[in-house]
Amino acid sequence: MHEMSIAMSIVDAVADRARQEGCSRVTGVDLVVGRLSGVEAESLRFCFEAAARNTPVEGAELLIEEREPSGTCDACGAHFPVAGYHASCPACGLFRVRIVSGEELAVKSITIE
Ligand SMILES: [Zn+2]
Numbered sequence: 587m588h589e590m591s592i593a594m595s596i597v598d599a600v601a602d603r604a605r606q607e608g609c610s611r612v613t614g615v616d617l618v619v620g621r622l623s624g625v626e627a628e629s630l631r632f633c634f635e636a637a638a639r640n641t642p643v644e645g646a647e648l649l650i651e652e653r654e655p656s657g658t659c660d661a662c663g664a665h666f667p668v669a670g671y672h673a674s675c676p677a678c679g680l681f682r683v684r685i686v687s688g689e690e691l692a693v694k695s696i697t698i699e
Pocket of ligand 1: 660661662663676
């Protein structure tokens, strides 16, 4: 499953970070997930719990901040929220929209003991 491999790499990265800080337990993980990232938040949450088992991340509270996508028009420079790819510019109507956010999938912060 797509979300499972993502969840495992997040758990790995977070556990590494905790180890570097000399901490044995992670109590919270804040994620930013764009709605165009192709990741379903609920299924990621489920996979995260499974991936965290028997790691320092087990039992950590997962916060997922879902970010609405937005784009910029290369023709007129307008910036606006978009529903997805292949959006047209609401200002000039051209299909020259570049997605500038909404594809992110990142660990924003972690809480460690
Ligand atoms: Zn435009």
